[in-house]
Amino acid sequence: MTRAFTFPGITTRVLFGSGTLAQTGEELARLGHSRALVLSTPNQKDDAQALADRLGTSAAGVFAGAAMHTPVEVTEQAISAFAEAKADCVISLGGGSTTGLGKAIAVRTGADQIVIPTTYAGSEMTDILGETSGGEKTTRRDPAIRPEVVIYDVDLTLTLPVGLTVTSALNAIAHAMEAFYAPDRNPVIEAMCRDAMRAFKTSIPVLVADPTNRDARAEALYAAWCCSTALGQVSMALHHKLAHVLGGSFGMPHAETHAVLLPHTTAYNAAVVPDLLKPISDVFGAPAGAGLWDFAKSVNAPLSLADLGLAQADLDRAATIALKNAYWNPRPFTETDIRNLLQAAWEGTRPAS
Numbered sequence: 425m426t427r428a429f430t431f432p433g434i435t436t437r438v439l440f441g442s443g444t445l446a447q448t449g450e451e452l453a454r455l456g457h458s459r460a461l462v463l464s465t466p467n468q469k470d471d472a473q474a475l476a477d478r479l480g481t482s483a484a485g486v487f488a489g490a491a492m493h494t495p496v497e498v499t500e501q502a503i504s505a506f507a508e509a510k511a512d513c514v515i516s517l518g519g520g521s522t523t524g525l526g527k528a529i530a531v532r533t534g535a536d537q538i539v540i541p542t543t544y545a546g547s548e549m550t551d552i553l554g555e556t557s558g559g560e561k562t563t564r565r566d567p568a569i570r571p572e573v574v575i576y577d578v579d580l581t582l583t584l585p586v587g588l589t590v591t592s593a594l595n596a597i598a599h600a601m602e603a604f605y606a607p608d609r610n611p612v613i614e615a616m617c618r619d620a621m622r623a624f625k626t627s628i629p630v631l632v633a634d635p636t637n638r639d640a641r642a643e644a645l646y647a648a649w650c651c652s653t654a655l656g657q658v659s660m661a662l663h664h665k666l667a668h669v670l671g672g673s674f675g676m677p678h679a680e681t682h683a684v685l686l687p688h689t690t691a692y693n694a695a696v697v698p699d700l701l702k703p704i705s706d707v708f709g710a711p712a713g714a715g716l717w718d719f720a721k722s723v724n725a726p727l728s729l730a731d732l733g734l735a736q737a738d739l740d741r742a743a744t745i746a747l748k749n750a751y752w753n754p755r756p757f758t759e760t761d762i763r764n765l766l767q768a769a770w771e772g773t774r775p776a777s
C-alpha cells in the first residue's frame with residue numbers, strides 16, 4: 425500500500441537542454457530584472473564574462489571570487505560589488521561554490537537568483553546554505569535561499585574534468601541514497617531518484633572514457649537535477665552529517681569526501697533498511713554499500729579518506745564532533761559506530777553490507 429505522504433511542490437522554474445544558456449536574457453526579463461551581477465569562481469571567470477557580454481546592458485558586472493564552503497568574507501565583498509553595480513539580481517554560473525555565494529547574497533538582500541550549474545553537486549534546487557566563518561561551517565534552511573530559476577545547459581558540462589565528473593556524480597547519488605529512507609520522502613522524489621540511479625550508472629562509465637560525449641553528459645546532468653530536487657525537498661541524515669563534519673572542521677574537499685563516504689554510510693544503513701535502499705542495489709549491485717564501492721572503483725573514484733589526506737589521528741575528533749548535535753538516522757549509532765565507519769572509510773575497504 426502506498427504510504428501517506430506530503431508533496432511540497434517544486435517551485436523553482438527549470439530549463440534543461442543543450443544551448444539553453446542563450447535563454448538567460450529572456451529569463452531575466454521574465455523575472456522583471458535588467459541588471460544582473462554574474463557570479464563565478466576565479467576558474468570560470470572567462471565564462472562569466474562571456475555571459476555578461478552576451479547579456480549586454482542587462483549585466484551589471486562580474487564578481488569572480490566565489491570559493492568553496494561560502495566564506496562570509498567573500499560574501500561581504502560580493503554584496504559591496506552588488507550594491508556598487510546597482511544590481512537587481514544575481515546569476516550564478518558554476519558549481520556548488522558559486523551557487524552558495526548567490527544564495528548568501530540572496531538571503532541577505534532579497535535578490536532573485538538564476539543558477540546555471542556546471543557540476544552535479546546539486547545546490548541549485550535547494551533551500552540550504554552552508555557558510556564558513558572563523559573556520560566553522562554552519563548550515564541553515566530558509567525559503568528565501570531557494571533559487572527562482574535554474575538553467576541546465578549540457579554544453580557547459582563538457583569541460584568538467586573527469587575526476588570531478590565522477591566525484592560530483594557520487595555526491596549527487598548520496599542525496600538520492602538518503603532520500604530513499606528519509607522520513608519525509610514522497611513518491612515523486614522516489615521516482616526521480618530511481619531514474620537518477622539508472623542515468624548515472626549508464627552515463628558515468630561512458631564519460632570516464634569520453635568526457636565530451638554529449639548524450640552521456642545530458643543523462644548525467646538530468647540525474648543531477650533529480651538528485652538536487654531530492655536534496656531540496658527531504659531530510660538528509662548520517663551521510664550528509666559526516667561529509668559536513670569532514671568538510672567544515674577538517675577542510676576536506678567536498679565532492680571527493682562524499683564519494684569516499686558513500687559506500688560506508690550506505691552499508692551502515694542498508695544493514696537495517698535494505699528494502700528502502702533496493703533502488704540502489706538493483707542498479708549498482710547487492711548489497712547496496714558494496715555495490716556502490718564496486719561502481720566507485722570501476723570509475724576510478726577515490727576510495728579512502730587516507731588518499732584524500734586525512735590523518736588517522738583526526739578520526740577520533742571527527743567522531744566526537746559528529747555526535748555533538750543529535751539528528752535522525754534510520755539506524756541508531758554510538759560514537760564507536762561512527763568511529764568504526766570512519767576507520768573503514770579511511771582505509772577504503774569494501775563494505776560487507
Ligand code: NAD
Pocket residue numbers: 465466467468491492493494518519520521522524542543544545546547548550551552553554580581582583584585588592655678679
Ligand atoms: P565547486 O563549485 O567548488 O567547483 C570546483 C571547481 O571546478 C571550481 O574551480 C569550479 O570553477 C570548477 N568547475 C565547475 N564546473 C566546471 C566545468 N563545467 N568545467 C570546468 N571547471 C568547472 O565544486 P562543487 O562540488 O560543485 O561544489 C562544492 C560546494 O557546494 C561546497 O561548498 C558544498 O558545501 C556546496 N554544496 C551545497 C549544497 C546546498 O544545497 N547548499 C549542495 C551541494 C553542494
